[in-house]
């Protein structure tokens with residue numbers, strides 16, 4: 001690749017970097033996106049369960065997810081460009097948030113009320129009516145399979161908080177591709193198989209990046225959208241000393257099994273379920289499949305990584321058993337196959353499981369990182385937040401002193417970007433899990 005220049009370099013063509021590129025291109029900024037893989041969405045985005053839900057621990061987090069849902073619902077309109085590879089689709093299944101002390105419904109309902117998100121409170125009988133075959137036993141706290149208590153009978157029952165508008169996006173990698181080609185259509189350039197090995201500075205500002213093949217890309221603005229590699233990129237840039245929130249990569253597995261008979265109705269899908277009572281989440285998928293992930297129950301070891309590239313790319317028997325057997329407690333008709341099937345991926349976990357969308361103390365260097373296994377759904381807004389930040393901060397606005405507010409196109413809400421600041425007080429209301 002020849003040396004080149006642009007207004008902005010985005011490092012990472014995942015769903016976040018591609019969304020950022022689209023919004024920067026819409027502002028008329030010449031944008032180059034570099035990614036070390038061979039295409040858009042080939043990083044952690046490709047492993048995403050892509051669930052669109054609204055229960056976060058802060059008003060701004062909930063409002064961001066609610067606004068983003070409207071973007072997914074009107075995806076063609078959001079993109080304003082039709083990808084010849086097809087469009088990712090939002091499937092509205094509704095979501096059951098099973099009662100659990102780690103995320104009490106009393107904490108989330110006021111946020112839903114304030115943001116205007118429809119919900120229903122279900123007791124155990126109503127939950128059984130809505131989800132065919134569900135076991136409404138209360139098993140809290142989650143236990144390892146090796147524990148004698150794992151198969152102990154439930155003593156009481158759980159209900160759930162139901163949000164009818166939740167669902168999932170059927171192809172997360174295609175969603176990133178959709179954003180990338182829409183950005184490309186507006187003039188953004190994507191350079192694949194292009195690994196950043198150095199972030200360059202001129203005086204107190206960033207000035208560009210150096211690629212592994214020796215070429216230089218120069219720009220006065222660089223956006224770190226490197227997913228689980230974001231911490232490593234910050235280290236290359238010498239950025240991070242002022243951050244109160246830190247990131248660390250964590251390996252995860254999502255398993256795929258046949259959905260139990262009757263879970264999906266004729267022509268309709270069963271709901272997504274977040275079950276902190278047992279330590280799993282699951283959602284339906286095409287071909288009558290059920291995707292099962294974990295919610296970091298305290299009884300399980302967490303797979304922290306020093307380097308995301310060292311993550312075992314294969315699903316393991318232990319994790320498969322742990323997650324699928326837990327799901328089978330909730331759905332007793334679920335068959336647990338002998339051979340594990342699914343996908344391994346890596347989260348970019350922030351100290352409080354809340355993302356960082358911000359400028360940094362290095363002039364011109366911005367971050368869209370720390371997405372903590374829960375920001376696929378918010379990519380449309382992450383793109384808009386970063387475009388607002390770059391546009392206004394480069395024009396001289398002091399975002400640290402006077403945080404920018406984002407006015408939502410669909411819901412009219414105003415989101416305070418201080419909620420995603422690198423220097424925020426760590427969010428103590430977070431569940432400390434992927435739920436945020």
Ligand SMILES: Cc1cc2nc3c(=O)[nH]c(=O)nc-3n(C[C@H](O)[C@H](O)[C@H](O)COP(=O)(O)OP(=O)(O)OC[C@H]3O[C@@H](n4cnc5c(N)ncnc54)[C@H](O)[C@@H]3O)c2cc1C
Pocket residue numbers: 011012013014015016017018034035036037041042043044045046047048049050051052194195196197225226227228229230233252253254293344345346347368369371372373374375376377378
């Ligand atoms: C298993 C799993 C399940 C998930 N489930 C959900 C869910 O249900 N709902 C939800 O909302 N979110 C979910 N998430 C989270 C969501 O998928 C992520 O937050 C999102 O995909 C992150 O996108 P990204 O663009 O930041 O990162 P990535 O997709 O990882 O993109 C970063 C890109 O940067 C590139 N890169 C890194 N370093 C360099 C470098 N030095 N030079 C060049 N390129 C570089 C990488 O190649 C990569 O393509 C899940 C994540 C995982 C892993």
